[in-house]
Amino acid sequence: MTAGREVEHDGPLLRVEEVGKTFESSRGFLGRxxxxxxxxxxxxxxxxxxxxxxxxxxxxxxxxxxxxxxxRLVDPSSGRIWFDGQEITALGRRRVRALRRxxxxxxxxxxxxxxxxxxxxxxxxxxxxxxxxxRGDGPSRVAEVLGRVGLEPGHAERYPHEFSxxxxxxxxxxxxxxxxxxxxxxxxxxxxxxxSIQAQIINLLRALQREAGLAFLFIAHxxxxxxxxxxxxxxxxxxxxxxxxxxxxxxxxxxxxxTVSLLSAVPVPDPQRERGRKRVVLHGEIGSATxxxxxxxxxxxxxxxxxxxxxxxxxxxxxxxxxxxxxCVQHDPGLEPMGGAHRAACHFPERDGQRSELARAAAxxxxxxxx
Amino acid sequence: xxEVTTPRQALLEVKGLRTAFPGEDGPVVLVDRVSxxxxxxxxxxxxxxxxxxKTMTFLSVLGLVPRPGRVVAGEVRxxxxxxxxxxxxxxxxxRGAxxxxxxxxxxxxxxxxxxxxDQLVEVIRAHRPLRAAAARxxxxxxxxxxxxxxxxxxVDDFPHQLSGGMRQRVLIAMxxxxxxxxxxxxxxxxxxxxxxxxxxxxxLAELRAELGMGMxxxxxDLGLxxxxxxxxxxxxxxxxxxTCxxxxxxxxxxxxYTRSLLGSIPRLDGPPGEALPAIEGMPPNLAAxxxxxxxxxxxxxxxxxxxxxxxxxxxxxxxxEGHASAxxxxxxxxxxxx
Numbered sequence: 001m002t003a004g005r006e007v008e009h010d011g012p013l014l015r016v017e018e019v020g021k022t023f024e025s026s027r028g029f030l031g032r033x034x035x036x037x038x039x040x041x042x043x044x045x046x047x048x049x050x051x052x053x054x055x056x057x058x059x060x061x062x063x064x065x066x067x068x069x070x071x072r073l074v075d076p077s078s079g080r081i082w083f084d085g086q087e088i089t090a091l092g093r094r095r096v097r098a099l100r101r102x103x104x105x106x107x108x109x110x111x112x113x114x115x116x117x118x119x120x121x122x123x124x125x126x127x128x129x130x131x132x133x134x135r136g137d138g139p140s141r142v143a144e145v146l147g148r149v150g151l152e153p154g155h156a157e158r159y160p161h162e163f164s165x166x167x168x169x170x171x172x173x174x175x176x177x178x179x180x181x182x183x184x185x186x187x188x189x190x191x192x193x194x195x196s197i198q199a200q201i202i203n204l205l206r207a208l209q210r211e212a213g214l215a216f217l218f219i220a221h222x223x224x225x226x227x228x229x230x231x232x233x234x235x236x237x238x239x240x241x242x243x244x245x246x247x248x249x250x251x252x253x254x255x256x257x258x259t260v261s262l263l264s265a266v267p268v269p270d271p272q273r274e275r276g277r278k279r280v281v282l283h284g285e286i287g288s289a290t291x292x293x294x295x296x297x298x299x300x301x302x303x304x305x306x307x308x309x310x311x312x313x314x315x316x317x318x319x320x321x322x323x324x325x326x327x328c329v330q331h332d333p334g335l336e337p338m339g340g341a342h343r344a345a346c347h348f349p350e351r352d353g354q355r356s357e358l359a360r361a362a363a364x365x366x367x368x369x370x371x
Numbered sequence: 372x373x374e375v376t377t378p379r380q381a382l383l384e385v386k387g388l389r390t391a392f393p394g395e396d397g398p399v400v401l402v403d404r405v406s407x408x409x410x411x412x413x414x415x416x417x418x419x420x421x422x423x424x425k426t427m428t429f430l431s432v433l434g435l436v437p438r439p440g441r442v443v444a445g446e447v448r449x450x451x452x453x454x455x456x457x458x459x460x461x462x463x464x465x466r467g468a469x470x471x472x473x474x475x476x477x478x479x480x481x482x483x484x485x486x487x488x489d490q491l492v493e494v495i496r497a498h499r500p501l502r503a504a505a506a507r508x509x510x511x512x513x514x515x516x517x518x519x520x521x522x523x524x525x526v527d528d529f530p531h532q533l534s535g536g537m538r539q540r541v542l543i544a545m546x547x548x549x550x551x552x553x554x555x556x557x558x559x560x561x562x563x564x565x566x567x568x569x570x571x572x573x574x575l576a577e578l579r580a581e582l583g584m585g586m587x588x589x590x591x592d593l594g595l596x597x598x599x600x601x602x603x604x605x606x607x608x609x610x611x612x613x614t615c616x617x618x619x620x621x622x623x624x625x626x627x628y629t630r631s632l633l634g635s636i637p638r639l640d641g642p643p644g645e646a647l648p649a650i651e652g653m654p655p656n657l658a659a660x661x662x663x664x665x666x667x668x669x670x671x672x673x674x675x676x677x678x679x680x681x682x683x684x685x686x687x688x689x690x691x692e693g694h695a696s697a698x699x700x701x702x703x704x705x706x707x708x709x
Contacts, residue, residue: 058564059535164653165421194420195591196669199635199649206646221565224594228637228644247643265569267594268640269633271618274597279573282566285534364640 011085012046013183013215014070019043019079021065025290037289039065041239042079044335049182052209052216054230054247056223056262060289061236063219067185070217071103072096084182101131104176106169108188113172114160120146120171121156127179141178149174149204166197170204177208183215191222202229223266227251232341235259238289238297241335245342254359255344255351257304264362278361296347299328307356308348381408381448382585383432383470383553388445388455390424390431399658401427401440403609406686409553409585414576416588416600416617418632422654423606425589429555433472434462449553468498471551473542475558480542481530487514487541488526494545513544517574536567540574547578554579555587560595572599593633597621602693605629608655608665611686615694625689625696625704627672664699672700 021040040062047053057063068074070081072088080089088099104127107113114123124142128134143153149170160168169189176184189205190198206229209216220226226233227247234244235258243256254260261280268274282301287293299305300320305328309316314325327333327347335345350359390402402424409415419425431442434454447454449469454462466472474480482490491510495501501509507526514522517540530538539559546554556575560568576599579586588600596603596617604614605626613626624630631650637643652669655661663680664673673679678699686697690705698704 058566166653194654195593195632195636196420196650197653199637199647200651202637203646203649206644222637223565224637224639224641227639228641228647251639261566263639265565266639267592267598268638269593269597269621269636270638270640271597271621273640274594279569281570285536285567286564 011082013049013051013084014047014217015082016046016066016070017044017080017082019066019069019076019081021062021069021074022077035290038239038292039289040069040076041289043236043239043241044079045234045241045244047183047215047217049215050209050213051232052218052230054226054233055217055219055236056221056226056233057236058221058262058286060238060286062239062289063236064187066236067105067187067217067219070183071105071185072099073105097131101127101133101179102181103183103185104179104181106172106176106184106186106189108192114168116160118159119156120151120158120160120163123160123171124156124174124178127175131179133179145174145178148177148208150200164197165193166200169193169197169201173201173204173208177212180212181214183217185217185219187219188221189218190225191220198225205229223251223262235262238287238292240297240345242298242346243342243344244335245344246340249340249342251364253350253352255338255342255349256298256346257302257350257359258298259344260350260359260362261301261303263364268364273364277364278358280358280362293329295327295329295331296333296345299324302328303358304346304348304350304356307358314348380410382411383407383409384446384448385428385432386446386448388428388431388447389443390427390436390440391443392440394658396658398443401609401657402431404685405445405606405609405611407604407611407614409587411552411583411585412579413602414579414586414588414600416590416596416603417606418590418593418596418603419606420591420654422608422657424609425606426557428606429472429557429587429589432555433466433470434459435466435472464498467494467546467551468549469551470553470555471546471549472555472557473539473546473559475561481538483530486527486529487533491526491541491545491548495548498549509548510544513548514541516547516578517541517544519544534567535563536570539563539567539571543571543574543578547582547584550582551584553585553587555589557589558591559588561591575599593621593636594638605632608660609657610665610697612666612697613695614686615691619691619694623705625691625694625701626698627670627704628666630704631669631671664697672698672703676700 023037025037055063190201230247233250234241237258243259261282264280284301305324308325309323316323317326333345333347335343337343385407388405391398391400405428417425430436432447492506495506511522511526519525560571600617603617604611607628613629634648650669655665667673667679684697684699686695689696
């Protein structure tokens with residue numbers, strides 16, 4: 001973790017192993033009923049140098065908590081995390097500060113993360129000062145980074161409120177870049193921005209990544225944005241990764257019924273194509289991480305479990321008036337390899353030859369990458 | 372769903388609407404010469420970025436412009452009257468029973484200290500002379516209509532006991548309780564998760580068909596427009612810059628802003644990983660608009676062109692029926708496509 005280390009560890013940049021995070025929450029009158037929220041539940045993944053892993057999921061999926069665990073902004077309740085070959089699960093405060101030089105964060109709301117009383121120049125210089133990297137060339141480094149993110153040198157004298165949302169996100173990115181991090185954790189970095197500004201920021205992030213060989217953990221709910229920026233993608237549902245794989249495999253042939261439903265819910269801006277698509281209707285609403293059902297946590301909403309049960313392809317049981325495969329209701333599926341680096345946590349994945357009509361009808365014909 | 376061959380009387384017709392706020396250097400015009408119409412059974416999507424005037428246009432239609440702003444010109448024709456000329460009490464009667472609006476954030480739009488039943492009953496009784504029991508019965512029926520499970524029990528829930536998607540359903544229930552002719556939905560799903568968003572939009576489409584309403588969908592999401600609207604109006608800097616049938620506009624827009632907007636979004640079916648053709652620069656400051664086209668500095672077609680800098684183009688018919696564009700050079704885009 002020392003600045004002068006010459007030899008790079010040659011394994012993955014980030015390794016997360018069976019990490020969990022539970023929060024105690026008090027419910028009911030005067031908090032008398034206490035319950036445990038499993039925000040992140042036994043999650044494992046790796047991230048390589050210069051790679052982008054997209055992390056998608058809906059409310060309560062735990063994707064933001066996972067980002068904060070990697071930054072050690074929250075402490076894990078179980079499991080282990082390595083960064084650059086070193087275990088960071090239980091670092092002391094000083095070592096955590098050193099870690100934060102190499103792992104920087106970009107937030108959704110740049111305004112909320114910028115001190116309104118500080119000038120932009122000081123805001124951008126702050127991480128260098130905090131990490132003891134402020135030298136004689138500090139001011140020129142600030143000017144250089146401002147220029148690199150598309151701001152002008154004169155902007156250093158202004159305050160955050162004088163900027164638009166897109167420019168404030170540029171300031172947030174400049175702050176993260178001054179200390180030469182190896183990993184950026186980006187939590188919904190473009191979701192608060194207008195459409196025309198989103199593209200500018202996405203392009204900027206990609207360019208910076210290429211120049212500096214940065215790795216990204218890109219957390220977002222927008223599946224089209226995540227597909228655009230990611231090499232690999234992980235889908236989370238109620239604290240657990242339910243599917244992870246290379247981008248084109250995951251989007252082209254999703255295995256988990258939840259991924260299928262998510263993809264089918266995203267409209268494509270093409271009227272002809274869009275009106276020909278069928279949507280997979282999920283049952284009910286996103287559950288709660290406080291009251292996880294037994295077995296697979298997705299079974300109360302899963303269309304596939306219902307289809308499998310209806311076709312009598314597996315022993316079934318009745319739950320809440322619905323016939324479901326016994327496996328789905330009784331056993332929590334693990335994240336199993338399904339060919340190559342593609343893994344899914346499902347007893348009845350949407351595999352070739354066993355793909356449901358629904359999954360086929362909901363699919364988007366994906367243009368192949370022209371590279 | 373898509374046959375609009377017979378010209379029908381518009382339910383709601385907005386003509387030359389102009390809304391301004393006082394500024395330091397004279398009035399700032401947030402909505403400028405906006406003309407739109409909404410027909411029964413159809414959805415008009417109004418698309419634009421922050422500050423384009425899309426929400427302010429419909430606040431103006433409903434007489435809800437926050438002070439000190441006001442409608443300074445134009446007409447809003449609904450049911451044979453001009454809403455702009457109505458007294459506040461008359462307008463209140465039309466709001467809800469004639470034209471209703473669903474807002475973006477279901478948490479702030481509901482009062483946390485009253486049950487959803489109380490709030491529905493209040494809306495109903497403000498417009499209809501019903502006894503409490505009858506109003507409650509109608510409230511429960513309306514909740515059932517928006518597919519809230521177990522409505523006779525949920526009617527006594529407080530807003531915080533419901534999920535975001537359920538709260539949005541309650542707001543939709545409040546908007547349709549009085550059987551409006553036109554429903555304006557302002558970013559109705561922006562705060563919701565994507566699987567819930569799909570459910571809410573399906574509900575709106577179902578209600579539109581069931582009640583024969585005209586719908587306005589205010590949104591920044593072009594995917595939603597493609598899926599849920601028949602016609603679209605694109606707004607930029609307070610004006611409608613293009614309006615057309617959705618099928619025409621997406622494949623073959625006649626305004627450079629619409630083209631650029633469609634080109635700049637990452638799509639599920641697009642080529643991943645490549646640089647996105649972003650629109651450079653930012654939307655203009657409405658308090659200091661240049662004399663020419665406000666999109667000129669960002670425009671791939673008109674940047675630096677004399678015509679574009681000299682005058683602001685009005686919305687005019689193009690070569691295609693029902694397709695209008697506010698661009699001096701739209702015909703170059705048409706040739707482009709041919």
